[in-house]
Amino acid sequence: MTNLIRKLWVPVMTLMAITGMGQMPIFKRYYVADIPGLAWLGEPFTVHWVHYAGAAVLMFMVAVITIRWFADREPLTTSGTLRITLLALLICTGYIRVVKNLPDIHFSPTFTMLIDWTHLLFAMLLGVAALWSARTGRRSYTKQTESLRRI
Known part of the structure; x- marks a missing residue:
């Protein structure tokens, strides 16, 4: 499980950073959403819910890490x-x-x-x-x- 969390940490944090910036309408304003495949970044409702989904995954990962830390007490x-x-x-x-x-x-x-x-x-x-x-x-x-x- 820990190896999976290590592999997911950077992608999840990157998703959170991108969708966090997407909460401010900068992707549509600066035409990033016009790049093929990135149109979803121009949709505030979609970006908002993807950020929430990423936060749920992040909370799960933090919970696992916290439980492991309390067990190991390093x-x-x-x-x-x-x-x-x-x-x-x-x-x-x-x-x-x-x-x-x-x-x-x-x-x-x-x-x-x-x-x-x-x-x-x-x-x-x-x-x-x-x-x-x-x-x-x-x-x-x-x-x-x-x-x-x-x-």
Whole structure:
């Protein structure tokens, strides 16, 4: 299961980034949706639901990773702690955005804008942190214990 999650992590996060940007109507405005095969990016309703579906897959993957981490109890690296914190903040603001879209829930325009901007900010910071970690060789989320190093 873990190998499957490792293989799916980058494609799912890429889908989330693309559909997240698609929530802002930039793909139609800048004619990206006119490229053959990308017309769905110009349909706000479709992009919205694909983003929700990607979020469901991401939540499943995060749940599996969290359960495995609690079972193994390996200490986190500094880079891993930073990326997990940013992902948790991104998920929390995403949940608030989902609640905002429910029909009987109404937030003030200022609070809505604050949630939208913080969700975007955490997404950008997570992307920067992930690229920085990959570039500097700090890809691991956990430290290996001494007993595992000897094996």
